[in-house]
Amino acid sequence: MAGKESLKQKAYYAIKEKIIRCEYAPGAMLNEESLREELHVSRTPIRDALSRLEQEGLISILPKKGIEVSGLSINDINLIFEVRLLYEPYALLKYGSKIKDEVIYKYYDTFSSPAHTFSEEEYYSLDDTFHVSIVEAIQNPYLLKTYDWIHNQNLRFRVLTGQFVDLRLERTNQEHLKIVTACLKHNWELAAKEMEAHLLASKNATFDLVLSNKTTEM
Amino acid sequence: MAGKESLKQKAYYAIKEKIIRCEYAPGAMLNEESLREELHVSRTPIRDALSRLEQEGLISILPKKGIEVSGLSINDINLIFEVRLLYEPYALLKYGSKIKDEVIYKYYDTFSSPAHTFSEEEYYSLDDTFHVSIVEAIQNPYLLKTYDWIHNQNLRFRVLTGQFVDLRLERTNQEHLKIVTACLKHNWELAAKEMEAHLLASKNATFDLVLSNKTTEM
DNA sequence: ATTTAGTCTGTTGTATACAACAAAAGCAAA
DNA sequence: TTTGCTTTTGTTGTATACAACAGACTAAAT
Incomplete structure (x- = not known):
């Protein structure tokens, strides 16, 4: 993994990986702060990544409430x-x-x-x-x-x-x-x-x- | 259009509309600053909107270069x-x-x-x-x-x-x-x-x- | 015990300052 | 004129401070 890729890409792949591996379980709630601490980057690249993951249907961003990992039914x-x-x-x-x-x-x-x-x-x-x-x-x-x-x-x-x-x-x-x-x-x-x-x-x-x-x- | 929707949603729909109406022509270059002035919001909601539009294939974000409206061939x-x-x-x-x-x-x-x-x-x-x-x-x-x-x-x-x-x-x-x-x-x-x-x-x-x-x- | 008003806490939304970098422009030397 | 180097400019990337709001909690009044 080259250090060339941007932080928002790294954040995207890191979070996506954890969702796919169910480390973040379906239905689980996340928030930007804990992700920030976990990945050691600021909120901006985190938010970029979350926006993309929401598009792909892996999470739902609930304003003022948190981030929900999409359930599997x-x-x-x-x-x-x-x-x-x-x-x-x-x-x-x-x-x-x-x-x-x-x-x-x-x-x-x-x-x-x-x-x-x-x-x-x-x-x-x-x-x-x-x-x-x-x-x-x-x-x-x-x-x-x-x-x-x-x-x-x-x-x-x-x-x-x-x-x-x-x-x-x-x-x-x-x-x-x-x-x-x-x-x-x-x-x-x-x-x-x-x-x-x-x-x-x-x-x-x-x-x-x-x-x-x-x-x-x- | 209720004033309830967030600025990032407004920015998303506004930019999307202009791309679809070819007010921003296929192949045209945009940048965050001009969009910021045009929509009278800060860069943050602009960037949220752009991230989403890139996912949908309407634009390409070229790091350090600008934002390209996707061409139509x-x-x-x-x-x-x-x-x-x-x-x-x-x-x-x-x-x-x-x-x-x-x-x-x-x-x-x-x-x-x-x-x-x-x-x-x-x-x-x-x-x-x-x-x-x-x-x-x-x-x-x-x-x-x-x-x-x-x-x-x-x-x-x-x-x-x-x-x-x-x-x-x-x-x-x-x-x-x-x-x-x-x-x-x-x-x-x-x-x-x-x-x-x-x-x-x-x-x-x-x-x-x-x-x-x-x-x-x- | 129940309701209700108000405060507090946690969360994302927004604005903005600074960093990093790529490409263009300018300029001097050959 | 061409070439190569340096500077400048313009762009997105990143960090962070503050705003806005929803929901939980507390405490007082009934």
């Missing part, structure tokens, strides 16, 4: 997966041919191995970059920005439900392999269809995880 | 209509039944009359609220926020190309009527299809307008 799962179900099959269908073959081959190799070849942390990271690299093929900044937000929300859910409890890893891996195989054949309609099935299964799994998890008071 | 038309083509048919297909019948009837009445019943300004306003009310049926804040941005960009194009030169009004009106008629029959697949056709025609018309307009140096 069951319905947010619906909202997140609605966006994913709209974007990701579309990306494959319309922009699949823009994805470089070497990238596809890389993921084919990866998902050909059993999921337990990787640590769960590694696999989540692979999962992320796989989906992101598909959506990035769209190259539409409006759509990408929205996707980035829901990506953050998805991460919060993952942390909140306990990151390492997904028993679906091998299944997920198979679904990934189906998608990539269709991509290799440049059969984008099939790829989009497999993606849709994968997302629906993933959505249901997320629901199950959240509902079975007592730590999440919503 | 031909490609932005593609980006805007890509989002509209993705969202609006989807809204009808999946959430058409959530639109209240009385709203549909209202638009049926409106679009049954010839477009020249209204002033062009009035018709643009009707057009806007028609499309917005369809997308709002989705009730997904992530998608709605994205739609709001591209809506602003669309308005800038309209202003830039000369607001009152659309010769397609009667055609547009007929396309609107086709969409609403399908809605009345609760035939959402047809409505989505008509919407797609309408958006494609509208996109082409926008292209023609921009390309034929000498005032837009891009």
Whole structure:
């Protein structure tokens, strides 16, 4: 992390990181003063960062009251997966041919191995970059920005439900392999269809995880 | 406009309005000092507003250089209509039944009359609220926020190309009527299809307008 | 015990002074 | 004329003091 970036950027990333890691829990109240002490900067860059985070829906600034870390409800799962179900099959269908073959081959190799070849942390990271690299093929900044937000929300859910409890890893891996195989054949309609099935299964799994998890008071 | 809203909100809406009306032209450079004088407030609310506008893609803050009003290029038309083509048919297909019948009837009445019943300004306003009310049926804040941005960009194009030169009004009106008629029959697949056709025609018309307009140096 | 007026405390909103830096302008030397 | 250095100017970044306000708390009156 170069010392080049401005304090407002540092503050932004620091606070965002803590929200995503649920160090600042959903629903928690913050205030500028405590953040100022924690990050050792003045209020100005803090306020810049908070303004940006509010735009992204991670916090709500309540005048004269404080700063509320946005809650996560069951319905947010619906909202997140609605966006994913709209974007990701579309990306494959319309922009699949823009994805470089070497990238596809890389993921084919990866998902050909059993999921337990990787640590769960590694696999989540692979999962992320796989989906992101598909959506990035769209190259539409409006759509990408929205996707980035829901990506953050998805991460919060993952942390909140306990990151390492997904028993679906091998299944997920198979679904990934189906998608990539269709991509290799440049059969984008099939790829989009497999993606849709994968997302629906993933959505249901997320629901199950959240509902079975007592730590999440919503 | 109540005096209740904070200065940062007033600054945000004031600057946004001027950007959309191209009073601050695409590509123009601004600075905090001139905005401060123009709005008669200090830099703090100005900076809050600018931070928000940067998030929405209307400006770029260039450190130590100034504030650049985002340009509008031909490609932005593609980006805007890509989002509209993705969202609006989807809204009808999946959430058409959530639109209240009385709203549909209202638009049926409106679009049954010839477009020249209204002033062009009035018709643009009707057009806007028609499309917005369809997308709002989705009730997904992530998608709605994205739609709001591209809506602003669309308005800038309209202003830039000369607001009152659309010769397609009667055609547009007929396309609107086709969409609403399908809605009345609760035939959402047809409505989505008509919407797609309408958006494609509208996109082409926008292209023609921009390309034929000498005032837009891009 | 209950209400009510008033004070106090904590919070964000706002204004402004100063710092840091980049780019332009000026100027001298080759 | 060109080149390279120095100075100046203009801009946003940062820190901080003060204002405004909402809500909690206290204490007195009924």
